[in-house]
Amino acid sequence: MASGVEAPLKSIYHIPHQQGPLTPNGVAPAVTLTVRLIMQGKEVGSIIGKKGDNIKKFREESGAKINISDGSSPERIVTVTGCTESILKAFSLVAQKFEDDLQASVTGTNVPKPPVTLRLIVPASQCGSLIGKGGSKIKDIREATGASIQVASDMLPNSTERAVTISGTAEALTKCIYQICCVMMESPPKGATIPYRPKQAVLPLLFSGGQAYALPGQYALPHPDLSKLQHLATLQHASTAPLLPGHTTSPQAWASLAAANSVRSLNRAAVTPSSTAEMTVSNELIGCIIGKGGTKINEIRQISGAIVKVSNTEEGSKDRTVTITGSPAAVNCAQYLINAR
Numbered sequence: 198m199a200s201g202v203e204a205p206l207k208s209i210y211h212i213p214h215q216q217g218p219l220t221p222n223g224v225a226p227a228v229t230l231t232v233r234l235i236m237q238g239k240e241v242g243s244i245i246g247k248k249g250d251n252i253k254k255f256r257e258e259s260g261a262k263i264n265i266s267d268g269s270s271p272e273r274i275v276t277v278t279g280c281t282e283s284i285l286k287a288f289s290l291v292a293q294k295f296e297d298d299l300q301a302s303v304t305g306t307n308v309p310k311p312p313v314t315l316r317l318i319v320p321a322s323q324c325g326s327l328i329g330k331g332g333s334k335i336k337d338i339r340e341a342t343g344a345s346i347q348v349a350s351d352m353l354p355n356s357t358e359r360a361v362t363i364s365g366t367a368e369a370l371t372k373c374i375y376q377i378c379c380v381m382m383e384s385p386p387k388g389a390t391i392p393y394r395p396k397q398a399v400l401p402l403l404f405s406g407g408q409a410y411a412l413p414g415q416y417a418l419p420h421p422d423l424s425k426l427q428h429l430a431t432l433q434h435a436s437t438a439p440l441l442p443g444h445t446t447s448p449q450a451w452a453s454l455a456a457a458n459s460v461r462s463l464n465r466a467a468v469t470p471s472s473t474a475e476m477t478v479s480n481e482l483i484g485c486i487i488g489k490g491g492t493k494i495n496e497i498r499q500i501s502g503a504i505v506k507v508s509n510t511e512e513g514s515k516d517r518t519v520t521i522t523g524s525p526a527a528v529n530c531a532q533y534l535i536n537a538r
Contacts (some may be wrong), residue, residue, distance in 0.1 A: 230284055230378055234275045241265055241273045242299055259286035271364040272395035280379050288374045292367035313370055317361040318393055324359050326384035342372035354367050356393035474528050476519040483517045485538045503530035
């Protein structure tokens with residue numbers, strides 16, 4: 198690790214007296230912790246680096262496990278796991294990389310370098326300890342580290358976790374992470390925690406031929422899940438004029454018309470005879486389709502509405518057969534999702 202990174206770390210590795218005795222070298226005891234963050238695509242790209250060079254370096258130099266969720270949504274979850282020392286080293290490297298990126302973005306201009314900002318995910322049951330009575334703890338952390346720290350008042354969607362946003366220099370953020378780790382060790386989560394999972398990207402809609410289509414990349418397929426838009430179906434009577442080339446229509450009107458027509462399409466699908474398609478997938482790739490514990494294939498089933506079955510492994514065969522059954526639209530959607538995997 199560069200000496201500029203080591204110096205601030207040495208000064209913050211001291212555990213408060215409540216934590217008990219230090220290890221012989223005066224660093225934090227080897228308690229395994231997990232810290233999760235929310236990041237955008239550009240930030241994740243900076244961490245991964247060209248051909249994964251950066252993340253490989255961060256893992257090797259810190260000794261922490263650094264995992265990044267898949268790219269099916271605009272937000273990605275970065276999970277850092279390890280002892281306190283490893284986590285601090287990992288965050289110091291990540292924060293320094295972001296600081297270097299920000300410095301490069303303003304070099305040659307009169308614009309001051311903006312602070313590095315990270316969004317942590319913390320169980321709501323631990324946020325009270327992080328804030329402290331009357332905000333005393335969070336005030337102490339701000340004063341001790343020089344970092345800005347804000348705890349969201351609302352929980353992240355469909356979870357029991359909150360976002361904790363910290364901003365400052367790379368050194369200040371590393372000190373702040375240390376203080377947060379101390380709180381997490383002193384005050385473990387209470388009860389079950391429902392983890393935050395980002396929503397998948399919403400695909401743009403195309404209205405054509407009386408049906409709504411999603412547009413993933415260059416392909417168009419019937420949108421698989423528009424049930425949440427059914428309440429907009431009543432708007433179909435508000436605008437019955439045909440949409441002609443050059444006709445100016447607001448995005449809201451496009452969405453309303455797409456939803457209304459998708460509801461009619463879904464109603465028609467109820468009486469549409471099912472169709473069956475088969476795909477051949479090599480044994481080497483079938484794991485990508487099934488996912489750990491069947492998570493991915495279940496997602497494909499839920500999104501497409503089709504019945505998806507994978508044949509058993511046959512001795513001497515290098516391929517598996519994937520059988521898809523459902524309405525033509527559901528089968529097409531499932532085939533697209535499988536090819537995407």
